[in-house]
Amino acid sequence: MSIKVEAVAPSHGGMWGARALAIAMFGGFIGLAAEAAAESHAVSAPSLQHSVERTYASLGLPAPQAQPRPQPQPVEALEWRGADVDGDGEDDFANPTGKDLRGCDGFGCGSFGADRDAGGRHHEGVDFDASAGQAVDAPISGFVSKIGTAYPGDARYHFVQITNPALHYEARVFYVDPGVREGQPVHIGQKIGRARSLQARYPGITNHVHLEIGRIGGRRLDATRFIAERMEPAEAQPSYAEAAAPSARG
Numbered sequence: 001m002s003i004k005v006e007a008v009a010p011s012h013g014g015m016w017g018a019r020a021l022a023i024a025m026f027g028g029f030i031g032l033a034a035e036a037a038a039e040s041h042a043v044s045a046p047s048l049q050h051s052v053e054r055t056y057a058s059l060g061l062p063a064p065q066a067q068p069r070p071q072p073q074p075v076e077a078l079e080w081r082g083a084d085v086d087g088d089g090e091d092d093f094a095n096p097t098g099k100d101l102r103g104c105d106g107f108g109c110g111s112f113g114a115d116r117d118a119g120g121r122h123h124e125g126v127d128f129d130a131s132a133g134q135a136v137d138a139p140i141s142g143f144v145s146k147i148g149t150a151y152p153g154d155a156r157y158h159f160v161q162i163t164n165p166a167l168h169y170e171a172r173v174f175y176v177d178p179g180v181r182e183g184q185p186v187h188i189g190q191k192i193g194r195a196r197s198l199q200a201r202y203p204g205i206t207n208h209v210h211l212e213i214g215r216i217g218g219r220r221l222d223a224t225r226f227i228a229e230r231m232e233p234a235e236a237q238p239s240y241a242e243a244a245a246p247s248a249r250g
């Protein structure tokens with residue numbers, strides 16, 4: 001049993017000492033009363049509360065209200081989610097790196113339609129930040145319909161194309177060292193390879209994977225129409241250590 005008495009310092013300094021002393025004595029008195037009550041094992045919690053209230057009343061003071069227990073709050077967190085285009089309740093698109101969208105750097109911006117070659121062409125994909133060597137996940141389910149090179153004559157950089165005839169969508173993920181082969185079925189979120197560092201070709205660029213999404217045979221669409229970060233109920237409250245850890249997002 002503990003009784004918390006909030007001591008609020010009055011603006012008149014002279015009163016403070018006397019008031020603190022009174023509170024201290026009063027606290028001791030309540031403590032004794034509670035102890036005495038608790039020692040007689042027959043006493044119930046309500047009658048103990050009642051005796052405390054009576055004690056306060058006899059001193060002409062309002063009894064402190066029991067502090068309500070803090071209720072667990074539903075915890076929400078930003079999560080990458082994909083559109084459910086076939087209505088089966090499952091995401092049909094996924095962020096291939098789990099990291100943020102690439103912003104702008106000396107080589108351009110990562111958004112769909114951003115200028116390339118001084119406005120000579122437009123960015124036909126959406127770039128997701130990546131750490132060199134990190135796992136890259138399939139952005140859609142389907143089968144690996146092609147593995148190719150990103151730049152003619154440069155064997156370092158590959159793309160993995162995944163086609164999903166049931167959804168009528170296909171996706172190309174660039175700058176991946178493939179861990180899959182052509183013809184292989186893949187499930188959304190399954191690892192398809194590792195992110196390749198872009199520093200050898202574009203020194204200083206933000207490492208990323210470039211994602212193109214479109215209807216099969218159609219023009220490329222803005223992948224952020226299909227993949228977005230949303231507030232979602234978190235499954236478990238992160239521990240303090242996790243919450244305090246520096247963000248993994250580069």
Ligand SMILES: [Zn+2]
Pocket residue numbers: 110123125126127209210211
């Ligand atoms: Zn790109």
